[in-house]
Amino acid sequence: MSLDLVDVYKSYPMNVGRKHVLRGVTGxxxxxxxxxxxxxxxxxxxxxxxxxGGIEAPTQGTIRRSMSVSWxxxxxxxFQSALSGADNSRFIARIYGKKATETVEFVESFAELGEYLxxxxxxxxxxxxxxxxxxxxxxxxxxxxxxxxxxxxxxTKFGRAFxxxxxxxxxxxxTHQPSLVRQLCTRAAVLDQGTLTFxxxxxxxxxxxxxx
Amino acid sequence: MRVIGALIIRxxxxxxxxxxxxxxxxxxxxxxxxVMIAVIHNLRGTESIRSNFEFFAIGYILFFKxxxxxxxxxxxxxxxxxxxxxxxxTLPDLFYARHIIESIACTGVMAVFTIAGVxxxxxxxxxxxxxxxxxxxxxxxxxGLALVVGAATSEWEGLxxxxxxxxxxxxxxxxxxxxxxxxxxxMQEVVLWxxxxxxxxxxxxxxxxxxxxxIYDLSYVFGWILVSHLIGLTGLRLARNxxxxx
Numbered sequence: 001m002s003l004d005l006v007d008v009y010k011s012y013p014m015n016v017g018r019k020h021v022l023r024g025v026t027g028x029x030x031x032x033x034x035x036x037x038x039x040x041x042x043x044x045x046x047x048x049x050x051x052x053g054g055i056e057a058p059t060q061g062t063i064r065r066s067m068s069v070s071w072x073x074x075x076x077x078x079f080q081s082a083l084s085g086a087d088n089s090r091f092i093a094r095i096y097g098k099k100a101t102e103t104v105e106f107v108e109s110f111a112e113l114g115e116y117l118x119x120x121x122x123x124x125x126x127x128x129x130x131x132x133x134x135x136x137x138x139x140x141x142x143x144x145x146x147x148x149x150x151x152x153x154x155x156t157k158f159g160r161a162f163x164x165x166x167x168x169x170x171x172x173x174x175t176h177q178p179s180l181v182r183q184l185c186t187r188a189a190v191l192d193q194g195t196l197t198f199x200x201x202x203x204x205x206x207x208x209x210x211x212x
Numbered sequence: 213m214r215v216i217g218a219l220i221i222r223x224x225x226x227x228x229x230x231x232x233x234x235x236x237x238x239x240x241x242x243x244x245x246x247v248m249i250a251v252i253h254n255l256r257g258t259e260s261i262r263s264n265f266e267f268f269a270i271g272y273i274l275f276f277k278x279x280x281x282x283x284x285x286x287x288x289x290x291x292x293x294x295x296x297x298x299x300x301x302t303l304p305d306l307f308y309a310r311h312i313i314e315s316i317a318c319t320g321v322m323a324v325f326t327i328a329g330v331x332x333x334x335x336x337x338x339x340x341x342x343x344x345x346x347x348x349x350x351x352x353x354x355x356g357l358a359l360v361v362g363a364a365t366s367e368w369e370g371l372x373x374x375x376x377x378x379x380x381x382x383x384x385x386x387x388x389x390x391x392x393x394x395x396x397x398x399m400q401e402v403v404l405w406x407x408x409x410x411x412x413x414x415x416x417x418x419x420x421x422x423x424x425x426x427i428y429d430l431s432y433v434f435g436w437i438l439v440s441h442l443i444g445l446t447g448l449r450l451a452r453n454x455x456x457x458x
Binding site (some may be wrong): 013042044053054055056057072078079080082083087090091092095097164174 | 215216218222225226294295296297298299300303307353452453454
């Protein structure tokens with residue numbers, strides 16, 4: 001069970017010509033692996049995340065998905081801001097085939113949102129949004145969590161509970177923060193100039209990233 | 213189906229808020245408009261209020277449904293963009309969910325109107341099946357157009373205004389205000405090019421039976437439904453690949 005990318009290209013139309021963001025990305029993410037992907041700003045991290053999450057199609061190349069992969073969990077993603085956190089939890093639970101009430105109970109006990117659970121998501125701070133997203137994704141129980149940047153949960157009760165849960169799950173973390181990769185991942189890759197290079201040794205990956 | 217069910221519940225929440233009263237509005241809006249148009253026609257016409265009510269108010273619901281589905285199409289993608297972060301959610305699902313809500317509401321209102329008509333001393337509809345078939349055909353025809361409009365407006369936003377204007381301008385030609393047999397022969401030929409005219413004739417056939425001589429060709433309507441769905445679904449597939457998410 002894995003998520004595989006084979007020679008993936010992605011380009012977007014510009015006013016003149018096209019912008020080539022990914023130029024032949026190949027990689028394999030096995031079930032239970034915790035992989036960090038490091039990239040500087042503007043190297044196409046978000047594009048890669050959307051392609052990994054299956055919400056954008058590559059211009060060329062193939063993606064094979066034989067394990068369940070979460071939606072890209074990050075700051076903005078996947079919520080209807082006029083609806084409450086509980087309503088959003090119910091909606092996401094329903095589309096992934098989970099019981100709505102159980103999911104809301106889990107989110108209530110895990111995300112530490114208190115009264116805000118029944119307030120519109122539009123009123124949330126960015127930390128609250130990312131806790132909500134992470135909590136819902138934990139309730140759905142994916143084989144692999146796809147996390148885009150915002151893992152600023154730190155050494156809080158939530159942060160420790162989340163890290164403990166991740167020990168038992170797969171993770172693809174796309175970020176520009178080397179410290180997060182060292183803390184959470186067992187393997188790392190660097191995204192640069194539209195291609196992805198994997199390193200079995202995290203220190204080597206970090207050294208390459210720091211020299212960019 | 214799971215996704216469409218979840219979308220329907222979500223759409224109801226965002227559209228009517230979480231207050232229970234909000235759902236009533238869905239019924240109240242066509243009800244109010246339908247009664248108004250019947251009253252206006254009664255003040256001007258010589259026929260009794262009952263037949264006016266049956267002809268125009270019930271007919272108006274069918275048009276109301278058409279307009280509701282097609283006019284909402286241009287905002288469907290933009291107002292649900294955040295949901296596309298979940299790859300289960302496809303663009304056509306967003307449309308189907310909205311159309312189903314609209315159709316259930318309008319069918320409910322039509323049932324209430326029909327029962328009210330009977331209570332006011334009218335005759336029971338000649339064929340409820342034909343009336344429901346007309347609702348179903350209007351649902352499918354409007355859905356096909358909505359898919360096309362949704363795909364087109366995601367590429368060219370300016371089209372939205374044109375679509376709104378067109379949906380109002382269509383009112384006199386929609387088949388709501390006349391039976392085809394009332395028109396001179398040359399005009400009959402012209403209006404029978406409009407697919408909704410056939411659907412209205414079918415509705416009146418179900419409502420009034422032998423009272424009028426309805427003229428319709430359902431295979432023509434099915435042709436429109438098929439072609440519009442093909443174009444619309446293809447267009448949405450193209451639109452999905454071009455759609456950037458924040």
